[in-house]
Amino acid sequence: xxxxxxxxxxxxxxxxxxxxxxxxxxxxxxxxxxxxxxxxxxxxxxxxxxxxxxxxxxxxxxxxxxxxxxxxxxxxxxxxxxxxxxxxxxxxxxxxxxxxxxxxxxxxxxxxxxxxxxxxxxxxxxxxxxxxxxxxxxxxxxxxxxxxxxxxx
Amino acid sequence: xxxxxxxxxxxxxxxxxxxxxxxxxxxxxxxxxxxxxxxxxxxxxxxxxxxxxxxxxxxxxxxxxxxxxxxxxxxxxxxxxxxxxxxxxxxxxxxxxxxxxxxxxxxxxxxxxxxxxxxxxxxxxxxxxxxxxxxxxxxxxxxxxxxxxxxxxxxxxxxxxxxxxxxxxxxxxxxxxxxxxxxxxxxxxxxxxxxxxxxxxxxxxxxxxxxxxxxxxxxxxxxxxxxxxxxxxxxxxxxxxxxxxxxxxxxxxxxxxxxxxxxxxxxxxxxxxxxxxxxxxxxxxxxxxxxxxxxxxxxxxxxxxxxxxxxxxxxxxxxxxxxxxxxxxxxxxxxxxxxxxxxxxxxxxxxxxxxxxxxxxxxxxxxxxxxxxxxxxxxxxxxxxxxxxxxxxxxxxxxxxxxxxxxxxxxxxxxxxxxxxxxxxxxxxxxxxxxxxxxxxxxxxxxxxxxxxxxxxxxxxxxxxxxxxxxxxxxxxxxxxxxxxxxxxxxxxxxxxxxxxxxxxxxxxxxxxxxxxxxxxxxxxxxxxxxxxxxxxxxxxxxxxxxxxxxxxxxxxxxxxxxxxxxxxxxxxxxxxxxxxxxxxxxxxxxxxxxxxxxxxxxxxxxxxxxxxxxxxxxxxxxxxxxxxxxxxxxxxxxxxxxxxxxxxxxxxxx
Numbered sequence: 095x096x097x098x099x100x101x102x103x104x105x106x107x108x109x110x111x112x113x114x115x116x117x118x119x120x121x122x123x124x125x126x127x128x129x130x131x132x133x134x135x136x137x138x139x140x141x142x143x144x145x146x147x148x149x150x151x152x153x154x155x156x157x158x159x160x161x162x163x164x165x166x167x168x169x170x171x172x173x174x175x176x177x178x179x180x181x182x183x184x185x186x187x188x189x190x191x192x193x194x195x196x197x198x199x200x201x202x203x204x205x206x207x208x209x210x211x212x213x214x215x216x217x218x219x220x221x222x223x224x225x226x227x228x229x230x231x232x233x234x235x236x237x238x239x240x241x242x243x244x245x246x247x
Numbered sequence: 248x249x250x251x252x253x254x255x256x257x258x259x260x261x262x263x264x265x266x267x268x269x270x271x272x273x274x275x276x277x278x279x280x281x282x283x284x285x286x287x288x289x290x291x292x293x294x295x296x297x298x299x300x301x302x303x304x305x306x307x308x309x310x311x312x313x314x315x316x317x318x319x320x321x322x323x324x325x326x327x328x329x330x331x332x333x334x335x336x337x338x339x340x341x342x343x344x345x346x347x348x349x350x351x352x353x354x355x356x357x358x359x360x361x362x363x364x365x366x367x368x369x370x371x372x373x374x375x376x377x378x379x380x381x382x383x384x385x386x387x388x389x390x391x392x393x394x395x396x397x398x399x400x401x402x403x404x405x406x407x408x409x410x411x412x413x414x415x416x417x418x419x420x421x422x423x424x425x426x427x428x429x430x431x432x433x434x435x436x437x438x439x440x441x442x443x444x445x446x447x448x449x450x451x452x453x454x455x456x457x458x459x460x461x462x463x464x465x466x467x468x469x470x471x472x473x474x475x476x477x478x479x480x481x482x483x484x485x486x487x488x489x490x491x492x493x494x495x496x497x498x499x500x501x502x503x504x505x506x507x508x509x510x511x512x513x514x515x516x517x518x519x520x521x522x523x524x525x526x527x528x529x530x531x532x533x534x535x536x537x538x539x540x541x542x543x544x545x546x547x548x549x550x551x552x553x554x555x556x557x558x559x560x561x562x563x564x565x566x567x568x569x570x571x572x573x574x575x576x577x578x579x580x581x582x583x584x585x586x587x588x589x590x591x592x593x594x595x596x597x598x599x600x601x602x603x604x605x606x607x608x609x610x611x612x613x614x615x616x617x618x619x620x621x622x623x624x625x626x627x628x629x630x631x632x633x634x635x636x637x638x639x640x641x642x643x644x645x646x647x648x649x650x651x652x653x654x655x656x657x658x659x660x661x662x663x664x665x666x667x668x669x670x671x672x673x674x675x676x677x678x679x680x681x682x683x684x685x686x687x688x689x690x691x692x693x694x695x696x697x698x699x700x701x702x703x704x705x706x707x708x709x710x711x712x713x714x715x716x717x718x719x720x721x722x723x724x725x726x727x728x729x730x731x732x733x734x735x736x737x738x739x740x741x742x743x744x745x746x747x748x749x750x751x752x753x754x755x756x757x758x759x760x761x762x763x764x765x766x767x768x769x770x771x772x773x774x775x776x777x778x779x780x781x782x783x784x785x786x787x788x789x790x791x792x793x794x795x796x797x798x799x800x801x802x803x804x805x806x807x808x809x810x811x812x813x814x815x816x817x818x819x820x821x822x823x824x825x826x827x828x829x830x831x832x833x834x835x836x837x838x839x840x841x842x843x844x845x846x847x848x849x850x851x852x853x854x855x856x857x858x859x860x861x862x863x864x865x866x867x868x869x870x871x872x873x874x875x876x877x878x879x880x881x882x883x884x885x886x887x888x889x890x891x892x893x894x895x896x897x898x899x900x901x902x
Contacts, residue, residue, distance in 0.1 A: 132352030140364040152873025164902035181872035182849040
């Protein structure tokens with residue numbers, strides 16, 4: 095993991111670093127929310143690539159790990175608000191899994207804040223766009239996924 | 248499973264959506280790039296893929312036999328996935344071979360100012376969907392035969408209404424109740440608000456209608472023992488309790504209970520009236536058959552008596568009768584188990600005043616009822632005198648989250664107003680007082696009804712709570728607050744009526760476990776969605792009606808019963824049930840039988856075969872959420888067309 099004095103690494107960070115985000119969105123709430131952002135023509139950064147899941151509870155933590163190992167800079171997981179899950183309680187399952195995953199990432203020396211879990215409903219297009227904007231800004235501050243360069247060597 | 252890797256020939260269509268996509272995404276660049284992508288057999292673009300000519304091109308490609316799968320890059324799958332999948336069926340291709348790449352809502356519409364990046368993103372999206380499509384299988388919808396019979400649990404007004412609606416549509420219905428007669432709580436009521444028509448007068452004709460309906464099989468004095476199976480195919484074991492009377496012979500003539508020497512308090516009369524050890528709950532019972540209460544029958548207790556047996560002209564009495572288990576098969580189940588009242592013993596601050604003249608609302612109904620123990624004469628149970636001052640206390644146990652129940656029982660404001668009016672009509676010189684928190688009279692003609700009680704019948708409404716009750720001589724002293732004047736009110740009452748909170752009827756928790764349905768924090772049955780699916784439960788094929796779901800009045804109960812019946816009929820109207828095939832399945836060779844998936848499934852779709860030590864999934868119950876796949880430590884659980892491999896390859900193509 096990168097440290098304060100890792101000059102070499104910092105030099106490699108170009109000024110206009112564009113983070114790459116992979117999003118796993120549940121079919122019923124957040125995917126529909128992302129669609130609504132489109133229908134409402136709310137603009138947000140194009141750094142995000144969306145993968146549709148039937149339910150946030152179907153998110154295998156290895157997907158997130160794979161995304162980070164492959165070198166993407168952040169992962170957004172979107173599910174229905176607590177109590178609104180189309181499959182009764184899949185979002186609670188996701189919440190537990192993501193909590194454990196973040197702890198493991200930290201143990202492994204990766205910034206857990208690269209992984210965001212958000213409840214975004216089908217009516218929250220603006221909130222979805224806002225989340226993407228916010229995440230891009232945050233990842234820009236955080237810098238590129240160190241695994242990108244580590245694996246490149 | 249076939250080897251999906253073979254499916255490599257993908258046809259791709261790019262839709263311009265007029266200028267919606269084409270003005271931002273460079274279609275030419277996309278086409279050029281994607282055509283080079285492995286496995287892409289051809290790529291075509293068209294102005295409007297969803298239009299008639301667009302569909303023609305699409306269908307032609309399906310028919311060509313050149314390709315194993317199609318990716319349409321266009322708008323969101325929620326819009327036109329069905330359109331293209333339907334077209335593929337018409338053209339002889341399996342619909343689950345068609346996938347949509349969403350390059351409008353999630354690309355061109357949200358990146359107006361970044362044409363180059365939007366094009367790049369569109370290419371990425373398409374590549375990932377091609378990867379997914381490459382590993383898709385052909386799937387067919389799961390179908391199953393449904394049994395066109397229904398079980399209704401609980402035969403109060405709600406269950407009766409459900410049964411009648413279903414039976415009148417020609418579907419065979421079993422109507423079960425644990426009591427010897429149908430009728431439920433409504434049979435106990437004297438008159439009903441807001442019309443003051445007599446409850447028996449409107450209920451008994453309906454009970455007779457139920458009893459005579461050739462499509463309804465009554466199963467009274469019975470309880471649900473065990474439920475197995477699933478939507479369309481439930482197997483229910485029913486315990487038929489021993490009545491010690493052969494109901495095929497019994498005509499309900501009543502000679503037996505006239506002879507019976509043993510008298511006990513009647514449950515139907517809320518214990519203020521009497522019945523015999525051999526009895527029918529009330530004279531208008533349907534079916535009109537007697538049962539012997541073996542806890543009180545002298546023969547069962549002492550081995551002597553058998554007077555009823557000697558009296559019965561038909562030889563219907565059978566002391567040797569045993570309870571038996573009857574099995575029925577049904578396609579749907581409706582739970583309409585109704586309510587009980589919150590126990591007044593739980594109200595500590597009123598206990599000092601408790602005596603025969605402090606009644607709950609249902610007991611007061613029996614006192615008012617012309618078929619009740621006093622033939623409708625309003626007198627005190629303790630000494631038979633006419634009460635001149637009655638205090639009615641509302642919200643007893645309701646709306647008290649700290650000590651009792653948090654919810655509003657919904658009917659008490661109205662029935663208390665009714666009680667006061669009925670009292671005044673019987674005792675014109677009496678004075679009713681009502682202690683209330685606030686009046687909730689939402690409903691057609693309800694507010695007018697309460698106003699009538701206050702204005703025409705001079706009922707004194709006092710806003711405030713009663714702090715305590717205690718006894719003094721033969722009176723019950725009520726100490727309460729009038730929060731409008733700020734004064735303490737003390738009334739020496741002849742009678743006190745408590746509007747006890749409504750609770751789901753006893754045994755609901757056990758029943759909900761047998762049916763695998765959920766109860767809410769207050770013990771009422773949970774509906775699938777509070778607004779859009781109010782009579783369904785989360786277990787397919789199980790429905791709910793009446794007060795088992797939440798407190799409600801007769802009007803709402805009957806409406807809800809109609810809704811439940813219509814949902815049942817909708818379910819059973821098709822010869823076969825069709826089910827989305829994107830379900831999970833278990834690779835038996837990989838399954839270690841750990842059972843972790845079983846606990847993760849919210850639909851009870853997974854069971855562990857204890858002998859084989861393998862999990863197996865019921866495709867009909869599986870809703871395709873994918874929770875079991877994530878849980879499985881050995882990768883044995885997989886979801887059709889949503890495999891881990893598919894996700895991995897999508898991730899690889901995107902990063």
